[in-house]
Amino acid sequence: MTGWTWEYEGYDAAEARLRESLCTLGNGYFATRGALPECTADEVHYPGTYTAGCYDRLTSEVAGRQVENEDLVNLPNWLPLRFRLPGGPWLTPDTATVLDHHETLRMASGLLERLTRYDLGGGRVLRVRQERLVHMADPHLAALRTEFTGEQHSGALEVEAALDGGVTNVGVARYRDLDGRHLTQVHSGSSAPDTVWLRCRTRTSDILIAFASRLLSEAPTAIRREDRRAVQSTRLHLTPGHTATVDKIVALHTSRDPAISDPLHAAVDRVGRVPAYDELLESHRTAWGQLWRRGELDVPGEAGGILRLHLFHVLQTLSPHTADLDVGVPARGLHGEAYRGHVFWDELFVLPYLNLHFPEVSRALLHYRHRRLGRALTAARDAGRRGAMFPWQSGSDGREEAQQLHLNPRSGRWVPDHSHLQHHVGSAIAYNVWQYCEASGDTEFLHTKGAELLLQISRFWADAATWDPLLGRHRIKGVVGPDEYHDAYPDAAEPGLDDNAYTNVTAAWVLAHTLDVLRDLPEPRRRELDERTGLDGSELEKWEEVSRTLHVPFHDGVISQFEGYGKLAELDWQDYRRRYDDIRRLDRILEAEGDSVNRYRASKQADVLMLGYLFAPAELQGLFRRLGHELDEATWRLTVDHYLHRTSHGSTLSGLVHGWVLARERRAEAWTFCQEALRGDIADVQGGTTGEGIHLGAMAGTLDLVQRGLPGLETRGGDLRLDPVPLPELSSYGFTLRYHGHWGVRLRLERGLLEIAVPASGPGPVDVRLPDRTARLHPGETGRLPLTE
Template sequence: MDDAWTLVHDGLDLSREGLREALCTLGNGRFATRGATPEVNGSRTPGTYAAGIYNRLDSVVAGRTVTNEDMVNLPDWLPLTFATPGSEWFRPERVALLAYRHELDLRHGVLVREVRWCDGHGRTTRVRQRRLVSMADPYLAALETTFTAENWSGPMRVRATLDGRVSNRGVARYRGLRGDHLTGHATGAEDGLAWLTARTRCSRVTVALAARIDAGIPGSRPSPAADQVSSEHVLHLACGEPVTIAKIVALTTSRDPTGHDPRSSAVGRVRRAPSFEDLLAGHAAAWERLWRRARLDVDGTRLSRAVHVHVFHLLQTLSPHTAELDVGVPARGLHGEAYRGHVFWDEMFVQPWLSLRFPETSLGLLRYRWRRLPQARAAAREAGYEGAMFPWQSGSEGGEETPTAHLNPASGRWLPDHSRLQRHVGLAIAYNVWQYYLATGSMPPWCAELFLDIARFFASLATLHGDRYEIRGVMGPDEYQAAYPGAATPGLANNAYTNIMTVWLLMHAREIAALAPELVPTAAERARWDDISRRMRVDFHDGVISQFTGYADLLELDWARYRGVRRLDRALEADGDDVNRYKASKQADTLMLCYLLTADELTGILERLGYPVQPGLIPRTVSYYLDRTSHGSTLSAVVHAWVLARSNRAQSWRFFIEALNGDIEDVQGGTTAEGIHLGAMGGTLDLLQRCYLGLELRPDGRLRLDPLLPGRFGVLSMPILHHGRQIFIDADHDEVRVNGVARRTYTPEEVITAGDGDLGRRITRCRERLGLTRELVAERADMSSGYLSYLEEENPGTVDAGALHRLSDALRTTVDELLGGGAGRPAPPGHGRCAMRTAPWRW
């Protein structure tokens, strides 16, 4: 198998099992299961999470009652263990392991485990397991186990279980909080099928699992207990002959749109489910379709593998199945319980990539926000503002789910949490509405309503002080800076990111209103928005943009003392100090402006506000804050790689590699085990397309490409879906090509022609008949080999007409023949028929 498509974990390292489990999570956008071992042992952290299933519990913390809403850890469908004669049930940490390996097949979405062990009687057995969470049928999952006795023959006992004895215990610092979200367990058996149901305590969502065991021989009748149900099977192994058992599982909930009830639905689905091999075939085919749209080619096996890992986990959390659900973008995916499964602002890093490949999924995520518009409007009214105020942490209902206290593991103290003051989450939602419009050319009225209500909120946040509008009492993206030193109340004044992006928001609100005439704001409202967008306050100091008013008065930190410490807030608090006293950032804050806006956009806004932009302002600002950032968030490396791409390519590359390997190598030191960082993964993919490729989407429907690849890149290639048309972009250090044609701009009106699904096969047949390599044909057709590979392998429905004519010449055939021939097929417009050459060819 190509190493670029395989993530391997060799050996058993109990200290890193949590990391491996998170990275080996399998999901389909509806639910996901961590890569925990099927046999129960003390080192595993099982987790199955369904998108949008939350529950609320009260806990007593530091003498007071706090309420937290969590994404619920659902009953465990995985448990399956085995025993050789006279031995205990297999546990990898208790036996003599001869081989132990996990391989995650990223192309097909399959986790493979290979185990070889010797029991206490000298018997050596090989076990191979394959696991999937079906991307074809989002209700099904399966585990296949194949045993091979290498030096013995005899019975192998197997026990399969559905286990409801789970709780939210996946994050150590949350273990002082309640995690017993499930209650009302029931189990049973029906026609040899086992089932288990449970209900969330507060939200009252019923969850059902049903399992079928395919072993070729009858097993014991499932034995129901109060909160688990098991069946035992005896497989007769002959030396050297493999024997297979498969566990097919269905997971349903009371939130599903169809089904009489979850239990009968789960039982019916698992009864009708095909064999493991057929499930695998449909699942692999579904992944193949996803990869056609998500293809992103870079040079080098290690780099390609890391990119594939990011695409893979993004699509396992946010697949086309997600579009049908009422869910947002959980910051840690469906991979663990960190941040309690809440939705923050990570969608801003994820959706620009999705909108150009899976716009229906991106639209579904925007709909999650729109459905919570009434709650956001109520929150704004309650706080004394207009429009819609979205919460920093969102869950099931759209209320503010940010905890009021958090535990500092470095000191063991519970501290106030003021991060709910990050009002800028609304700016992220509006930004994604705009990006969706640029990618698709579509602005549903409800999207315009969402955008305009966010604009109303930020306009009402701005109050006139002297001759400038100010926004006070907020936090920016830098979560270290929550208050002024010694202040009685939290919040900062005139955070530059919030203020400047508010100006951006109000400027674009005019364009959004023009797309939805029935929602046009009043003349007075439009006039005030315009006034704010010309007189918003921004502070400066030392020739750079100030992060907020008063930032210049903060102390400089002794960075040598805290070298390598990513979470300065925790370290300083443990030392009896306060990070609010220092010019120190957790992650990019002011520099987020350079991430979201081009240099021209940023300087244009500052000039609109009447601030003279001195030469070198942006690079000075980048350098200033880079020197004062601890990178305590995985998002920080993404943003810094972006903002340095044009000024310091070597440093940009280092940050990009850190972001790319952030979860794979667990650079934050233990956090990946609690769930992958979805925003950072989406951000690296968006960085490749919009930053390194220089892809700029314009309101007039044009694409502008201005690539500047890092020196270590060879070729960067990808298909995107722009205004309903799939186009292929690839670039190297010399030029950029769209559909095989060198160009810097592209418009949806450009001539392309339709294929019939067999174009790729015809190209391959012609090329092989002539005995030509892809590289040679691509050279003769004046296109990249990546684009030719795309045509041959993906069979696109449309292709650039000019490229098709050049290709027909290179292959000594005609356009009609490549398009399938046949009478009545019109030639691509503007070209006429490309005649078959009769003169000898010279290569």
């Protein structure tokens, strides 16, 4: 790693899947894994291509029952470009002798380079250099430049390029018993001497997909059609000192695209009008340069390089092009097939970064949720509830996509999956609406679609809450919290837990903030909303009451993860670490032993501590005070310590949240968790999961740790509030924000000093609030504010 490159030296088949994920190239519309073009999908390589929002639903037989799954579709493979000596075998690093191999991801320009030297025998060496891009200016284009050089010898080289429609979704081993054949009606043809096309459609969602490919070479090109493939071939003559170049330029369209007549015509027309590769490269570099300026992040050292890689992958999944699409935040990016490309709650960790750099993307992602509000209303109604019940896993239309069963690869058994009971996803959506509007100042969205989302999510929570006369409080029963390990009480016949503290506290927050929003609505808009939803004063009175009386359980002087948590058995953590070494997936270990994690005080990831991630200390104390509890610093410290020793960190999000919380509570330990979050994907700490797709929430969360967590930055009430907690290992850094119409507010933290520069072109002053003082900075001004420890 250097400041702007990510490099791999040597070829290692065992590392191929990990490299392919981390070397994925994308532009927010589609992305392609960093597989070598001469390699086909097998146990080593997986050259997947995915376009945002392209899902297909199939039914498979699993454990004697019919199971329906919706997948993000692996599109036809546009990469194939292979080569060989005439009559010889095709050359790949797995079948030929490799003298040197080097891969470089150039983040500044969004390029993937590879250099391989093949030993052809008899003193002959073939040098292959490739440069790949997925175009950031025109989201429908990609290109591959390949340069062949014969070192110290002459001779012919056969080169074959293809569009391959014979692909399936088999990128995740544990899904391979499921039907992954999503493409049908694959047809191919040619439209010009240098251009071939391939057209197909998805089996049930009936999305039309079209690729067109031009092959530009110094030698004549031949075209042939094969089963589910369109093939172009050429024969190069190599001489010492001469490099032969082959450019492959590809266009992709689907029937989900706006402003086209049909995908095939659009793809063929677009690829036929593409300028030379060098011009394509120049506009691509310019687009990436603009993104880096808007997302500027200046962090020194190794942490800075990893953060830049994280930002690179966030922007490849959610770029300004995403603002034109009807898509959500795929938990594993557009980098692989894990989680089937579904949308969970990861926008909770992604939007806070985007809000302050690319608010138009945040708004589009919230539109994805609003478009599926009708489906959430239907889901709640089917469950006997009012309001909106959003799914834990969402895909094309917003129905619940969470599995009924999941495979434990350790035991080989299919076990029930109750993750659909994670109704706290609704609170995450409401939180995202509020955070976006506070950061962007977008009152138009808040007063329209935002208010509708908040209202219906609040209506669900108020209806889900039941009054317990013995406790004298409202309770929310039968849910699963962020921990995910605990989905039922020990030996219970039915799944679900009562009064998950995170669920109840965030529900109270949603109700209180929705009441504030409704009070501040312009009178005509408020009347429209009341008329459309049947909202009346008695319902609002109940919201007010529930927001103050939701039950928060405690045990041994700490916040209980859920009611009854304190009665669970303690786990012998030392014994399990000794026996299994890696116990991140403790639930699978225990199930394979015939036991259940439901019996123990053991969490997969931050649950109660998520409250310290979402809310600043003063706001969290205020929330508990509203609920009738005094959450003093001592109680919170005890709570943090309690769960810190009972969490296995089976999610990449866990280290991030713990690092965020500990930065204020136990600074000496915080950096260990921050490093875990930074290294989560690059070191594949989950043991093979990164090869199935990067963890987008964790990557974006590390960016937000530097942007909001350590500076204590909040956008509240029209102020830019800061309460820095610099870590010794990360005490000097800077970044740029887009805030309330200001393009480029610069913040820099040096040891003991906060510097804020407001651009001269801004619309008005920026009010900055520190714990001990306030400052107003006008456009063109720079403030230098000393910090007190």
